[in-house]
Amino acid sequence: MSKIRVRFAPSPTGGLHLGGVRTALYNYLFAKQHNGDFILRIEDTDQTRYVEGAEQYIINCLKWCHILPDEGPHHPGEYGPYRQSERKNIYKEYADQLVKSGHAYYAFDTPEEVEKLREKLKAQGKFNVQYDYQNRLNMRNSLVLPKEETESLLKINFPHVVRIKMPRNEYVHFKDMIRGDIEMPTDGVDDKVLLKADGMPTYHLAVVVDDYLMKITHAFRGEEWLPSAPVHVLLWKYFGWEKDMPQYAHLPLILKPDGNGKLSKRDGERLGFPVFAMEWNDPKAGVVKGFKELGFMHEAFINMLALLGWNDGTEQEIFSLEEMTEKFSMDRVHEHGAKFDFEKAKWFNHEWIKKSSVARLKEDVKKIFEQHNIPIEDEKKFEKIIELIKDRCTLLNDFVEQGSFFFIAPQKIDTASILQKWNENKNQFFVELIRLFSLLQSWEPGEVEHTFKELAAAAKLKPGELMGAFRLMLVGGKFGPGVFEISSVLGQQETINRITHALSSLQ
Numbered sequence: 001m002s003k004i005r006v007r008f009a010p011s012p013t014g015g016l017h018l019g020g021v022r023t024a025l026y027n028y029l030f031a032k033q034h035n036g037d038f039i040l041r042i043e044d045t046d047q048t049r050y051v052e053g054a055e056q057y058i059i060n061c062l063k064w065c066h067i068l069p070d071e072g073p074h075h076p077g078e079y080g081p082y083r084q085s086e087r088k089n090i091y092k093e094y095a096d097q098l099v100k101s102g103h104a105y106y107a108f109d110t111p112e113e114v115e116k117l118r119e120k121l122k123a124q125g126k127f128n129v130q131y132d133y134q135n136r137l138n139m140r141n142s143l144v145l146p147k148e149e150t151e152s153l154l155k156i157n158f159p160h161v162v163r164i165k166m167p168r169n170e171y172v173h174f175k176d177m178i179r180g181d182i183e184m185p186t187d188g189v190d191d192k193v194l195l196k197a198d199g200m201p202t203y204h205l206a207v208v209v210d211d212y213l214m215k216i217t218h219a220f221r222g223e224e225w226l227p228s229a230p231v232h233v234l235l236w237k238y239f240g241w242e243k244d245m246p247q248y249a250h251l252p253l254i255l256k257p258d259g260n261g262k263l264s265k266r267d268g269e270r271l272g273f274p275v276f277a278m279e280w281n282d283p284k285a286g287v288v289k290g291f292k293e294l295g296f297m298h299e300a301f302i303n304m305l306a307l308l309g310w311n312d313g314t315e316q317e318i319f320s321l322e323e324m325t326e327k328f329s330m331d332r333v334h335e336h337g338a339k340f341d342f343e344k345a346k347w348f349n350h351e352w353i354k355k356s357s358v359a360r361l362k363e364d365v366k367k368i369f370e371q372h373n374i375p376i377e378d379e380k381k382f383e384k385i386i387e388l389i390k391d392r393c394t395l396l397n398d399f400v401e402q403g404s405f406f407f408i409a410p411q412k413i414d415t416a417s418i419l420q421k422w423n424e425n426k427n428q429f430f431v432e433l434i435r436l437f438s439l440l441q442s443w444e445p446g447e448v449e450h451t452f453k454e455l456a457a458a459a460k461l462k463p464g465e466l467m468g469a470f471r472l473m474l475v476g477g478k479f480g481p482g483v484f485e486i487s488s489v490l491g492q493q494e495t496i497n498r499i500t501h502a503l504s505s506l507q
């Protein structure tokens with residue numbers, strides 16, 4: 001069997017949506033599982049939708065997700081160029097070949113004429129308002145015009161497109177790796193434009209020609225392309241390449257949380273969660289945050305995405321990229337759309353933070369601390385802190401809230417809640433505590449705790465209330481890990497300083 005080759009073929013039109021990353025991920029997993037090649041092809045033939053910077057952004061997202069392609073514009077292999085706009089001169093000969101074999105034709109109708117047809121069909125109450133077998137013979141194209149007229153129009157380069165001549169009353173069959181045998185009628189499909197007036201191919205022509213020339217063996221793409229599949233299957237046949245046609249898999253949609261339709265960028269804005277992998281700086285709409293900036297680990301992000309539409313048949317939910325590569329199978333991808341659940345996405349991240357090593361977390365948390373101007377002078381201390389607080393962090397950004405007080409003394413202490421039950425006895429307790437703490441030889445959490453509790457017992461005070469006040473003095477609020485652990489990491493002098501400072505503001 002020939003080498004497995006799959007492709008992710010995004011159009012560089014903006015931010016990379018969850019669904020796009022999942023398509024890339026499934027391609028990657030399948031390729032790696034079969035020791036195949038994963039190709040990135042940039043489908044930029046629609047110049048009106050092209051957005052500057054989107055290609056590099058896509059590559060950055062794949063890099064962040066650790067699913068970099070083996071071939072692509074950034075890393076060309078033998079099958080380049082990998083941008084369709086740079087392959088423009090390849091497509092025309094294929095379009096001409098189809099005209100010659102009678103499967104396509106030149107259409108010289110102006111956009112106004114095509115619009116008029118639409119209006120007319122609409123006025124007649126027709127269901128299919130499109131250029132197809134029912135009306136192609138009333139239009140201006142090479143099926144109708146005398147041969148000489150077509151030739152002279154082509155000679156003067158009269159603006160024209162090439163359209164596929166969709167057959168009537170035929171059924172197209174193919175096997176989808178997720179949906180099984182598919183039979184679709186050709187009748188509902190219009191005579192799609194294959195080559196545009198500017199010489200650029202449309203998606204339909206380019207995808208078939210490129211999948212062929214790039215020796216693609218499996219084509220995984222979003223379910224929204226299923227209605228176009230008959231056009232593509234016919235093109236493979238008309239070119240005489242049937243035996244090389246890739247195996248298709250049309251991936252289910254990622255749905256809105258309520259299951260009502262496809263998850264869109266606007267849903268994210270409306271419901272307050274990201275839909276892009278990484279921050280996208282849209283030249284028109286401005287900056288849109290992504291999962292990365294919100295504090296997702298890439299391991300968690302792709303794990304969550306893989307499970308949106310696939311499982312390995314067991315209850316297991318946490319998978320590393322390596323494990324997914326081993327266990328992934330297209331026939332376990334669901335046929336129906338998967339509802340996106342942001343709370344569940346955060347659950348994945350929390351699980352990943354808990355299971356990750358301090359060394360792994362350090363890479364990301366360090367960057368986040370730097371962005372917040374939190375100085376990390378002592379690496380060992382930083383590592384201890386990560387270990388201490390990681391179970392409390394759902395997002396990587398939570399490390400700031402949970403950990404910054406270790407490095408910067410709290411600016412504001414919630415004195416009001418200490419004062420509620422404050423009295424002279426408690427004040428005396430902390431004054432004495434400072435004295436005892438300064439005499440301690442060891443600053444292990446157990447030692448700190450022992451000193452604290454002994455003094456509380458001697459003063460006949462309840463340790464619970466005192467510990468609450470102690471926490472507020474060290475942290476500024478009612479959160480964080482065990483207070484003696486905190487104190488131990490903060491160090492002897494810093495603990496004493498914070499108690500002293502708090503006592504002075506309680507006077």
Ligand code: GLU
Binds near residue numbers: 008009043222225
């Ligand atoms: N350019 C298409 C898209 O962005 C690719 C579809 C395909 O993979 O065939 O959806």
